[in-house]
Amino acid sequence: MTKFTTEEVRSKFITYFKANNHTHVPASSLIPHNDPSLMFVNSGMVQFKNVFTGQEKRPYNKAVTSQKSLRAGGKHNDLENVGYTARHHTFFEMLGNFSFGDYFKEQAIYYAWNLLTKEFELPKDKLYATIYHTDDEAATYWKKIAGFGDDRIIKIKTNDNFWSMGDTGPCGPCSEIFYDHGEQIYGGLPGTKDEDGDRFIEIWNMVFMQYEQIDKDTSIELSQKSIDTGMGLERMTAVLQHVNNNYDIDLFQEIINFIENIVKVKVEGEAKFSYRVIADHLRASSFLIADGVIPSNEGRGYVLRRIMRRSMRHAHMLGSKEPLMYKLLPKLVDLMGNVYPELKRAESFISSILEQEEIRFKATLERGLKLLTEETETLTKGNELSGEVAFKLYDTYGFPLDLTEDILKNRDIFVDHKGFEEQMLMQKERARKSWLGSGESKTNQLWFDIKEQHGSTEFLGYTLNEAKCKIIALIKNNNLVNDIKEIDTQFLLISNQTPFYGESGGQIGDIGTIFAKDSEVEVIDTLKYLGSIIVHKCILKKGQINVGENANFSIDIRYRQNLRIHHSATHILHAVLHEVLGKHVTQKGSLVAPTYLRFDISHSKAVTNEEITLIEDKVNEIIRDNHEVTTTLMATEDAVKQGAIALFGEKYDSEVRVVKMGETSLELCGGTHVRRTGDIGCFKITSESAIAAGVRRIEAVCGEFVIKLMREKDSLLKSIENSFKTNKNELITKVNNILERNKEIEKELEKTHLASLDLSIEQIEKQAAQITGIKLLYKKVGNIDNKILRQAAENLTKKVEDLIMVYIAEGIGKLSITVAVSKAITDKYNADIIAKKLSLFLGGSGGGGQASLAQAGGNDIGKLTNIHEKLYSLLTVS
Known part of the structure; x- marks a missing residue:
């Protein structure tokens, strides 16, 4: 049996079916297009769902794909198993061939058998087939094509061998092909009690769509029968490379070896599981980000965050103290970027998101692990971590629940799911209180009616x-x-x-x-x-x-015209951002108002001043070129083929409006627009900021609002000129001179304050009170800067070995507390504790610092009259 690389397996599969007149259809995004029933594409048939149901027609009736897929939960796909078993993955590639009313069972079985035994040279005696127990037709074809006897055709009665799209719609029996890894591996044939072992592995699944489920009890024969097949690339490669674990194939081994060269820990023992987790999750995270998903606390973004943080925790287990994931990305791009060019296009963006997320999580990871260790010190095998602690880890330290479970897995400690959910519901209830009684659900029903x-x-x-x-x-x-x-x-x-x-x-x-x-x-x-x-x-x-x-x-015509201007400018801005910042930029949200526009994009770093200037210049150039703005109604598929961009949050029907602005912009859009780009007048960016990890917000104005903005700025400039008694040409120089002079004055003032607060040893001895063998010196001062008080207090405690120095500065409605303790007595008297207790006494909320120096605040000025008594009581108790 020839040994194939992963790339060769993928290529041979596609080439084989192309030679048999199948159209090679590129992989779709991991984000399902207009399919709210799925969070992610999890199989090859997803992009053909409407074709199978008859809602969509394609110019071909046979297709072959290598579809990137993602599963991060559900039956047999629990995230906690990924890395620990031979075949669990979050991201994987599904090879598939499809027939939409062309060939059916016999030809599908022939294609599969011929590819496996002739092209891939698998031994025939290693293969078995399963069929649905009533599908005698499939059994006949297996006997005819493969020469199988009844002992090699396994009839399955469960729904594992009957597929349906839902409660109604296309459905039909399945036939699976299994490979026998040999008796040295534990496991039994499908349908036996040992079927979950690793000896017999499913490598190909064929769905024969021949019925339509009308209701729970009624199904009819379809006039157009179809084929949907799937072969996991990683599983098939493992078979062809003579290994029993998917993580031992060349693709994963190259990534794992690359990780090993960085972290310098051998791939053995418990460490090998961490390597596998990181290799798997690197693929999932990178492809999700390439397809526009950003780590967040909800929806798809939270699934991504869960995956990334699980990987980061395993990197931590391998001793990685610095961000690791982004360093692995070039290797992944090298291995998979030619097949999936979106990885290459978005490489810099993916890298920055990976690095930022890891930096963000590392800040809380160790503190969260410390809390988890403390809370489980008394727990033993079989015990349960409270849902309250699990929720605190989630809410405060960013630990997804399955990460907490993953950490406790090896100790056989479980998590109280019910308690966790109760805490989650309580938090949601607190957030919803403002909406109680709004009548929202009643109103929603009105719209349906x-x-x-x-x-x-x-x-x-x-x-x-x-x-x-x-x-x-x-x-x-x-x-x-x-x-x-x-x-x-x-x-x-x-x-x-x-x-x-x-x-x-x-x-x-x-x-x-x-x-x-x-x-x-x-x-x-x-x-x-x-x-x-x-x-x-x-x-x-x-x-x-x-x-x-x-x-x-x-x-209101003027109001509408201003909306048109800002909406058309948004389209031009989107196109220019692709040109200036890169193709990775995707729209994450927008607002088109009559007075300004707001545009949120996926971009990992601040847009520089130089980039903002370039963006403005290019947008204004397109406006000045006065391109015609045309709107055309066309089929969604045709629009996408022409390169039209689908905007964030829009739901598109089979027929869509395509807005074109010269050769610059082509987008699907249902909004209103100008007739020519010149109608916009002019464009000016007013702000650029971060609104979430990896998401930037750009705000801009157009037309008359640019003129209004310029007039406001001009008026402000003239007011500043008058205030400084200069003109705009000399204004910067004058302002810099004033700033420099202010710095000099501040330094002089600081020296003056320090000098006024300084005391000799003799003065300290004379003015300080003696309490329990130490000296206490308390002084109330005016509104002096904390930095000066800190320096002054430190200077005095360095002069005398047994001094506690307390300053309380009174500002407008507030108090500032500074406490310094000579280092020789910090074992008995702690400045941080004293400052916090004084703060609470004076109506503050506590402060912070070290044993020798701390600062805090307060606001109850009236209690200053009792401050001496409070200090004496604090120090005598200490």
Whole structure:
């Protein structure tokens, strides 16, 4: 049997099916496209789901893929097992061939058998097949094609060999191919009590989609039968490289050896599990970040954070004191970047996110581990860590629950899941309190009822600024009403059609006016519910408005034009950011308002002043070029093929609006835009900041608001010139001179204060009080800087070996406490403790410092009259 590399296995699989007239379809993103039922792509068929259900047509009916996939939980995929078993992974590649109404069972079995035994040269006597127990047709084909007897065809009665997409929809029996690693490995055939052993390993699964499940009890034969297959690349490579553990294949071994060269710990004993965890999680983390996922505390970002922090903890176990993950990335890119170019494109971004997250977690990891050690000191095998402690580790130290479990695994200590969930619910309840009684759920049901009765609102605003529309519903205080009579009443209005744009895709809603008979309504905002109901937020200004009547709807044209300007500028900015910062930039959120725009992007470091200038120049150049802005309706698939960018948070139908601005920008967008880029006028970035790890926020203004901004800055500059009695050409020099002079004055003042506070040894001896064999010197001073008080106190305690020096500085409504203790007596008197107790006595919350020097604050000035008594009591107790 020939030994193949991982790359050769992948290539041979794809080449084989391409030679058999299958279209090679590139891997999709790990983030499912418009599929809310999945957090991540976990198999090869996900990108073809709509093809299998008949909702989508492709220009081919046979396909082959190598699909990057991710599983971080669920049956047989618990994260805690990854690295400890032979075949558990978070990230893996699924090879697959698919037929959409072309070939079926016989040809699928032939393709699999021929590839395995002829192309990959697997011994026939090492292979077994499973079938669903009623699928006699598949059994017949296995006997015909492979020459199997009944002893090599295993009938399975459980749903493990019957696949369905859900409660309804396409479904059908499965047939799996198993490889026998040999009797030296523990395990039994599928269906036996020892089937979970590692001897017999599933290497290929074929799903025969031949039925449609109508309801729980009814299924019918499909007129178009399909094939969905999957072969795990890592498993197949292990077989072809004659190893029994996926982590022993060349791809993983190269990564593991690379790690070993850095951490200098042998890959043996318990350490080998840590190596495997890091190698697996490096792949998962890097590919997720490349596909736009950023570590966070919710959703996909939290899954990524869990994976990364588990890996970082294992790096810590190997003795790595510095961030490690980002140092491994070049090796991964070298191994997989040619097949998955997104890794190469986003390498610098992935590297910075990995490094930042590891730095952030290392700051709390050791403290969290210390707490966990303390809390489990008295626990023995089989005991349980309280849910309260597990939640504290999660909430305070950033330990995902499964990380805590992973740490305790080797000691056979469990975690109180129920207690943890109770703590989590209590926290959520505290966060939700402000929403209690809002009636939100009742209102949500209203939208479903309105949509069911009236359907979607037709939006007319792409071409019209005003239109006659029929009022179909009025809502006041979360209830449907027939009319609104009270002047200045706030309510919601829904019509059959409208020129008002409902807030979506980052663009806020229109404002304007509605006139009906003798009534007038002010529209103060426009929203969108359930994706297609446009809701006008209104105030009655005159008369009475009624359900069923027709009215004239008129938007505020100037307001809309400013929205158009800022929305079109957002598209141009997005395109320019790709050019200036790199292709890794993805949109993480946006706001298009009439006075400014806000754009959140994935980028790991601050945008420099030079980059901001370049971005502004390029955006303004595109504006000056006055490109035509065109909007075209087309199929989503065609739009993506043309290179259109899908914006963050948008849900796209089968037909989409594609907005094009010259050759600069092409995006899917349902918002409103200018006719030509020149209509924007000009563009100016007003701020750039970080809003989360790996996410930057850019704010900018356009058109008249740039002019307004420039006038404000010009006015401010003139005010500063007048204040400094100079002109703008000399202003910087004058300001620098003043700053330098201020520094000199501050130094002189500091010397003066220090001199005024300094005492000779004789003065200290004379002024200090004698308490329990030591000297106490307390002085109340004015509003002197803490730094000076600290220096003065230290100077005095260096002169006398048994001195406790206390300064209390009184500022406006606050007190500052400085305590210094001669080092010779710190074993008995602790400055930090004294300062904290004084702070609490004076209405503060405690301070901080060291045994010889500490500072704190207070605000109860009235208690200063009793400060001597407090100091005496503190020191006599000490």
